[in-house]
Amino acid sequence: MRTSVKYTTAALATSALALTLAACGSSSSATGSAASGSSADASKPLVVVASPTPHAQILEYIEKNLAAKAGLNLQVKVVTDYVTPNTAVQDGSADANYFQHQPYLDDFNKTHGTNIVSVEAVHLEPLGLYSNKVKSAAALADGATIAVPNDATNEGRALKLLADNGLLKLKDGVGTTATPNDVTDNPKHLKFQEIDAAQLPRTLSDVDAAVINGNYALDAKLNPEKDALLLEKAQDNPYANILAVKSGHQNDPRIKKLAALLHSPEVKQYIDTTFSGSVVPAF
Incomplete structure (x- = not known):
């Protein structure tokens, strides 16, 4: 029963995400996300699927304040379940996701046969x-x-x-x-x-x-x-939330730009100021 509910949610949310991407004219499901590693076109939008809080908030801060100066065209897609972000990255309808910790990703890859990898740890949300x-x-x-x-x-x-x-x-x-x-x-x-x-x-x-x-x-x-x-205590906690991509896409220049921005002093200050200890930088 638990599995069927999760798959139903994922199917509905994935369909909605696909429609959203099509409506905004993103090419991420075709040439944008099909290119892997350093061969990806750095000028194309980088589509990142994220949970609303704090992931999408952090990405939207970057989009509004840091991305243009770094030469990054960032598009943030908000999804509320824990399955769609990985299925979207796996099937190429998104370039990256930001919502999960490494133990969850390891279990997801094992259970679903996906090959998604961590790029950087960004923050911890104490349970x-x-x-x-x-x-x-x-x-x-x-x-x-x-x-x-x-x-x-x-x-x-x-x-x-x-x-x-x-x-x-x-x-x-x-x-x-x-x-x-x-x-x-x-x-x-x-x-x-x-x-x-x-x-x-x-x-x-x-x-x-x-x-x-x-x-x-x-x-x-x-x-x-x-x-x-x-x-939860933050010290020695393995559950830092990560930026993740399909294996082989770690060297996409757009991913490298986003990873650098997620670890920037500006983002650290934004996290500290906005969330007052409820979200803790992991860098």
Whole structure:
């Protein structure tokens, strides 16, 4: 059931993206994205698919303030699910995406047979536990229901957040692939609902708490630093969000320009000023 829902969402969103690209006259699905590596035409628009917050915001800042001076024609396409950005890059309807961390990309490539690679790590969005019903994790009642992301790596990441804060214990060595079946000690008898990551903020009125990805928390006007009951630590965190392309396109001169801009002092200052610690530069 989980897989079918994700594929349906991806199919609808991919169709919408394709129509958008056609409507704006982009050639990214033809010659623009077909060229690989250094053979790509540096004058063509660079189409990047991104989640709304903070990814698209950061890219739109670059588009408005930095891209022209760098000789980059940047086009940002906003998508809200976690499948379409990779399928669009794989099929050539987009040149790059910016929405995911490396563990998610590794799992996606393995599961879907894609060959997408990271170019640069850009920022970290700390994952947090949120609630409309309690003011602290300790106040969760026996048998409380926790909503968690239903994609493989983020579900494991969510359970690790709970384990790191003493709410449960996981099997040794299970890592980012953990599921509720890997919980070995559950003193509060917590129950788990596996929900599409984008829908998690909407569950807060129906569950006792939810573990929400940073970008979706920001979309829902939640402030991770102020509103989260529990929040991931940034130090030594493997979940930095990355700029990613189809393998072989890393040397596209447009990609190199964007990567340099994403690591620029201007972008670092923009992230620090705009998100006040809710999004942390990873460079």
